[in-house]
Amino acid sequence: MSIKKIIAIGSAKGGVGKSSITASVALHLSKNYSVGILDADIYGPNQHLLFDIIEKPSFTKSNERKLLNPIIKKNIQFSSVGFLLEEEKPAMWRGPILSSTIKQLFYSTQWNDLDFLFIDMPPGTGDAYLTVLKDINIDDFILVTSNNKLSISDSLKTLTMVKKFNINVLGYIANNLIPNTQSNNKNIFNSKKINYLGYVNFDSKIYNFDTNYVPDDIIALSQKILSTINKI
Numbered sequence: 001m002s003i004k005k006i007i008a009i010g011s012a013k014g015g016v017g018k019s020s021i022t023a024s025v026a027l028h029l030s031k032n033y034s035v036g037i038l039d040a041d042i043y044g045p046n047q048h049l050l051f052d053i054i055e056k057p058s059f060t061k062s063n064e065r066k067l068l069n070p071i072i073k074k075n076i077q078f079s080s081v082g083f084l085l086e087e088e089k090p091a092m093w094r095g096p097i098l099s100s101t102i103k104q105l106f107y108s109t110q111w112n113d114l115d116f117l118f119i120d121m122p123p124g125t126g127d128a129y130l131t132v133l134k135d136i137n138i139d140d141f142i143l144v145t146s147n148n149k150l151s152i153s154d155s156l157k158t159l160t161m162v163k164k165f166n167i168n169v170l171g172y173i174a175n176n177l178i179p180n181t182q183s184n185n186k187n188i189f190n191s192k193k194i195n196y197l198g199y200v201n202f203d204s205k206i207y208n209f210d211t212n213y214v215p216d217d218i219i220a221l222s223q224k225i226l227s228t229i230n231k232i
């Protein structure tokens, strides 16, 4: 198992498109790279729904350890608690169990030589973030925000937290969730020094997640992410 780059995609704000953008970028990059997604949103996993994963994972025993074989869809390797919980059954767990579940999803999945592992983060700045930033050796963080003062305020909290852990921030993505408006606003964070990776406009193919189609905004964004990584 080797993973070249681990990139967490997050924001303290819910509903800004973290899961949709993670899935879309992974879908595009999976055409030329070996890509995986870890769904760290334990209370609200979505990746298995976006990719219509209904099968249950198999496990392999290795040196007395039980390892989850990632489920592969669209050439992407997935690990998620969504595979293991029954639909409509919430994970009603306190922080320590949430943290150990995230660590288990990462360390006990038999990832098969990945160029990129994307971690789809939940909202908040709590246990999931502490676990991913502290206990998993991630390389980079990408912030997702919409151009709205509530989202911007929450995103700034995320940024402060990520920087506290000395994690490299590749930049932010502006997700324009409002249909029939175009946005390429680069000044969301005004004076704050954070690299702008690109925007994603509202797209019905993202809204109804179509795994056979990648919007142009996502292609441009993925290229920018790749070029930013290569500059480091």
Ligand SMILES: Nc1ncnc2c1ncn2[C@@H]1O[C@H](COP(=O)(O)OP(=O)(O)O)[C@@H](O)[C@H]1O
Binding pocket: 013, 014, 015, 016, 017, 018, 019, 020, 021, 046, 175, 176, 177, 200, 201, 202, 203, 204, 206, 207, 208, 209
């Ligand atoms: N660019 C977009 N175009 C259309 N719908 C979007 C876009 N980004 C997100 N959505 C929709 O907005 C909602 C929230 O997105 P989601 O990815 O679940 O956000 P988060 O993971 O941050 O909670 C979902 O219904 C999703 O389909």
Ligand SMILES: [Mg+2]
Binding pocket: 018, 019, 020, 041, 046, 121, 122
């Ligand atoms: Mg999500």
